[in-house]
Amino acid sequence: MSPDLYADAEFYDQLHDGYRDDLGFYRGLAEDFGGPVLELGAGSGRVTLALALAGFEVVAVEPAAAMQARGAARLATAGVADRAMWLDADARTLALERRFPLVIAPFHMLMHLATLDDQDAALSAARAHVAPGGAFATDVYVPRFGPVGVVRVEPAWAGLDGDLSTWQVVDPVAQTVVTEHRLDRTRADGTVHRRSATLRQRFFHRFELERALRAAGFGRVRTFGGFDRGPVTEGASTWAYLAQP
Ligand SMILES: C[S@@+](CC[C@H](N)C(=O)[O-])C[C@H]1O[C@@H](n2cnc3c(N)ncnc32)[C@H](O)[C@@H]1O
Missing domain, CATH: 2.20.25 (N-terminal domain of TfIIb)
Structure with missing residues (x-):
């Protein structure tokens, strides 16, 4: 197998820089709930930059050094480096002494949590960092795969x-x-x-993640069938979640 994608951040950006579908969703939630925003798995700063350009402060958690370096450079190039604080930390063990109106884990970040223990740890940590009246938002793709093994x-x-x-x-x-x-x-x-x-x-199934969010202490969980906050439909390719304590 080839190297891990997150060790080659330049390749990651080649593949995903043009992806914009989720930016309005996360920016809109920041407008609704306010900042600062805690972003889990901030990667190379694709969403981080959109939030910073909209005027929000972001605490960007990213354990992959190559991704974090490109993210910091991306915000510096755009002249908004001062709006983001980058942390070399793991979402599963995060324990900051502050809470946020909005915590996000964009672009399938939770799909990197390989075990139920990892998922529970990250979702509990996310819950612990949500301020009263705040929310946690994330998205995963609907697990429909094309031909495999070819x-x-x-x-x-x-x-x-x-x-x-x-x-x-x-x-x-x-x-x-x-x-x-x-x-x-x-x-x-x-x-x-x-x-x-x-x-x-x-990958997750729809209600599996809803159940995990509830188990982590989110009493109100809404699942959307896309980034327009519409209902889940059979043709949806993304489930976007908004969870509140
Ligand atoms: C699909 S990328 C998303 C990056 C960025 N948010 C975006 O939208 O382009 C997922 C990111 O989550 C990070 N990640 C994986 N496991 C993590 C963990 N346990 N804690 C925090 N971040 C993690 C990866 O290093 C990667 O940068």
Whole structure:
């Protein structure tokens, strides 16, 4: 298998910088609940920047050094470095001596928690950092997978400097999915340069995550069928959760 995607933050950004679908959702919640915002798994600052540009202070928790470095640089380039504080910490063991009107774990962050203990620890920590009247928000993708065990060409991933393909292994019993991304560039001499990285996730089912949020102390959990805060429908590709104590 190729290296972990979060060790190659530049590749992560190549793949995901253009993803904007969730920005309005998280910015809108920051407007509703107020800042500062605690972001768990802030990565390379895609959502962090959107919040900072909207005027919110963000405490950005990110354990992968390469991702955090790119995130800090991204905000510095945009002139809003002073709106974010970056913490090399783990969502499962986070214990800050402050609470936040809004805690978020965007872009499938919870799918990196491989065991029930990990999930419970992170959700309890999230709950512990929500201020009275505040909320926790997150999103996961609906686990519908394309053909597995074959190389899939990904033409929809437009704007990349090369040809992207993915190779996916889904274990429906363990509820895990391993995705290898491969970006191939053909050089002038006819040889192909390949950049590849692996993403490991554990997927959720809708009510499983609702139940986990309740167990962590969130008494009011709303699940949306997308980032427009609409109802869950059969065709939804994302479940976005808003949980309040
Ligand atoms: C899919 S990325 C999302 C990054 C960013 N929020 C975005 O929207 O582009 C998930 C991030 O969660 C981080 N992560 C994984 N496990 C974590 C943990 N236990 N605690 C905090 N962050 C974690 C990863 O390093 C990665 O940067």
